Amino acid sequence: MIHIEVEGSANGNFSKRMFRCFYRIFDKFDREIVAFAVLTGPKTSGKSQGFTYSYFGTTLNYSYNVSKVSEYDEEELMQSDRLYSKVVLAAKYLHETENKVDLRYRFKIKLMREVLKLEVHSRVSITAVFYFIDYLLRLPEELSHEFTDKIRPILEEERQKMVQYESGDLSPTLADLARIEGKEALEEGLEQGLEQGLRSVALTMLQENLEVEYIAKLTKLSVAEVEKLKEAHM
Incomplete structure (x- = not known):
């Protein structure tokens, strides 16, 4: 069994919660369990000590695997062809560009281009990661429209491959692209009618x-x- 927790940091009762999930899974299925904590916060805290319990000679030590977004190397993530690497990059960029929208704009274009190049993965998987990045790295409205214009040629090439494109639940960039295309279609129709x-x-x-x-x-x-x-x- 695999137990994964995604959290900003391991503060508070996080380790205790990890242990509670462990014993509930173990009690229900009675099988081996590997546990991962994915910490997405911008700062690296000390190594997690896991959960320790000791009471009148009864002692328990529980530890688990910890993966910290802040400790990944940006260059290695960019060069990797694993989709997870782009998810981690999106989380890193979110923190690095918190008050720098122009920098987020540039990072987002670079990251989305890299995702759309990953032909080794299914279009369903690529589209899911594309949506995640688009929602996580949100831009102000003005920059969002500019971003759509910039990336539009790439998206139009991918349009037939992106299986969720016609879905009603579009990511910000795809929704903006659909709005632009709808407006253009309307203007073209009016022009033809005139x-x-x-x-x-x-x-x-x-x-x-x-x-x-x-x-x-x-x-x-x-x-x-x-x-x-x-x-x-x-």
Whole structure:
């Protein structure tokens, strides 16, 4: 059995809680258990001593594996092709850029590009990590739109592969991209509708035997477009 706890730090009664989970799992399943504590806080505290109990000659010492985000080397994480390395990087960047939105912007672009390059993993896994990073490294609205424009070409290449793209629960960047694409589609539809309306007006005017140049002037269509309409319908 595998027991994993993710916590900001191992302060307070964390070690005691780890032990309680251990004995409950052991009591229920009576199997070997390996335990991991993943500490995501920005500062490295001393090595966890685990949980110790001693009372009138009854003694218990319980220890577990500890992984601290702050102790991972950034360069090694960036070079790794393991998805977990990018999750750890996102947590490190969250703390490093707490009050530095411009730096977070640059880190986020770099990290998302790296994630989208990891072809050795399934698109489901890559998409899940992409969502995690996008939600964790949130940007102010203005920078968020700029970020979407910057990364949009990459996302459009990945669009067919990202299986959750059409989901209603989109990550911030994908939601912003969907909003932009929806707006563009609406504007394109309005433009096409306006053009179609002008052609219809021009055709009516042709049927009234008005001059081609005069029709082009009123409808803002080119003379060639009006001539083409005349040839096709008159």
